Amino acid sequence: MLAYLHIPFCDSKCHYCSFNSYTNMHDRVESYMQALQSSLEYQLQKYALKSGSIETLFIGGGTPSVAGAALYEPIFQTITPYLQDGAEITCEANPNSATKSWLSGMRNLGVNRLSFGVQSFNNKKLQQLNRAHNSQEAIKAIENAANIGFENISLDIIYDFQGDSKELIQSDLNLAFSLPINHISSYELTIEKATTFAKTPEVKSNQEQLGYYLRGLILKHEFKQYEVSNYGNYQSRHNLGYWQHKEYLGIGAGAVGYANKERYYPHSNIDNFIKDPIFSKSEPLSKQDIQTEKILLGLRSIVGVPQGILTKQMQERADILCNEGKLELQNGVYQNREFFLSDELSLFIMGTSG
Numbered sequence: 001m002l003a004y005l006h007i008p009f010c011d012s013k014c015h016y017c018s019f020n021s022y023t024n025m026h027d028r029v030e031s032y033m034q035a036l037q038s039s040l041e042y043q044l045q046k047y048a049l050k051s052g053s054i055e056t057l058f059i060g061g062g063t064p065s066v067a068g069a070a071l072y073e074p075i076f077q078t079i080t081p082y083l084q085d086g087a088e089i090t091c092e093a094n095p096n097s098a099t100k101s102w103l104s105g106m107r108n109l110g111v112n113r114l115s116f117g118v119q120s121f122n123n124k125k126l127q128q129l130n131r132a133h134n135s136q137e138a139i140k141a142i143e144n145a146a147n148i149g150f151e152n153i154s155l156d157i158i159y160d161f162q163g164d165s166k167e168l169i170q171s172d173l174n175l176a177f178s179l180p181i182n183h184i185s186s187y188e189l190t191i192e193k194a195t196t197f198a199k200t201p202e203v204k205s206n207q208e209q210l211g212y213y214l215r216g217l218i219l220k221h222e223f224k225q226y227e228v229s230n231y232g233n234y235q236s237r238h239n240l241g242y243w244q245h246k247e248y249l250g251i252g253a254g255a256v257g258y259a260n261k262e263r264y265y266p267h268s269n270i271d272n273f274i275k276d277p278i279f280s281k282s283e284p285l286s287k288q289d290i291q292t293e294k295i296l297l298g299l300r301s302i303v304g305v306p307q308g309i310l311t312k313q314m315q316e317r318a319d320i321l322c323n324e325g326k327l328e329l330q331n332g333v334y335q336n337r338e339f340f341l342s343d344e345l346s347l348f349i350m351g352t353s354g
């Protein structure tokens with residue numbers, strides 16, 4: 001079992017972001033953290049989890065560094081006995097709020113991996129994205145984290161924003177690789193509905209498709225691509241768990257959980273979640289839904305797709321892709337060789353392309 005905790009507060013709303021996060025509700029942080037605790041306790045019981053059964057914990061957002069480390073203490077007291085020895089415990093952090101004391105507080109609680117939302121080291125681009133930090137703050141936060149003793153540090157980059165060029169990407173990556181990181185998540189900008197960018201028709205994602213260029217630069221630094229957007233010489237066990245279709249607890253407003261072949265959704269509205277933290281709406285996944293997800297997730301990553309979960313016809317189509325050199329069958333698992341083409345390959349296998 002994996003566990004995900006959602007912190008739906010942010011200091012500014014980035015112009016591209018459609019995640020469940022609010023900038024005007026910081027007065028609810030404390031009561032929200034108490035509600036998280038209730039939801040966690042309820043879910044541990046509901047799914048009858050045994051001690052040591054949670055492999056990885058991921059605290060994401062929103063902006064987890066908005067909540068002081070002390071507010072996480074009761075949550076860690078509750079969850080720690082359920083964590084496996086050596087569990088990966090990741091927390092997202094934004095450079096402007098990940099202060100030294102927050103970082104050491106989180107480390108003392110057991111967090112052993114940080115994922116910084118950097119997006120770029122170019123101040124003009126950061127402003128255009130409406131980020132709450134500048135380049136210098138991002139560098140400092142990552143250096144502070146390493147000095148405090150974090151060995152697993154990741155950063156997020158956004159690319160294919162209008163105005164992005166090979167020079168900008170190169171300079172961002174040069175800076176990234178001068179820092180003590182062992183992981184990069186690089187996301188192609190998506191213009192999501194109802195975001196500021198979606199309402200600004202002149203903002204476009206860049207047509208230049210810098211993904212291949214960016215990947216080339218990252219691979220030169222001996223980071224391995226293990227999913228379409230993820231690279232590292234450390235591979236996040238939590239990420240891999242999702243792509244392996246493992247079950248996960250979803251705790252918090254806007255979190256999603258998956259257990260007993262059901263996806264479940266707690267309240268996404270903060271006030272509703274605080275009032276009723278144990279509520280969730282469930283959606284059963286059919287055998288076919290699960291098969292589709294396993295194909296899509298498997299081909300996006302090094303997880304691959306076990307031959308045995310495919311119908312005969314799907315296997316025949318996967319074999320065509322093998323003959324064309326696009327997939328490889330290794331120990332009964334179809335492995336993708338080009339993650340950037342994964343969705344097309346999945347659709348072809350499922351017989352739903354074109």
Ligand SMILES: C[S@@+](CC[C@H](N)C(=O)[O-])C[C@H]1O[C@@H](n2cnc3c(N)ncnc32)[C@H](O)[C@@H]1O
Binds near residue numbers: 119156158188
């Ligand atoms: C869930 S967000 C939270 C991270 C953290 N709050 C931060 O932004 O610093 C994780 C990452 O998703 C990426 N992301 C969010 N919206 C995106 C979009 N519309 N297009 C591309 N990447 C996006 C950003 O790189 C972001 O760091």
Ligand code: SF4
Binds near residue numbers: 009017019021117
């Ligand atoms: S990208 Fe991160 S910081 Fe920006 S609004 Fe979304 S969750 Fe908040």
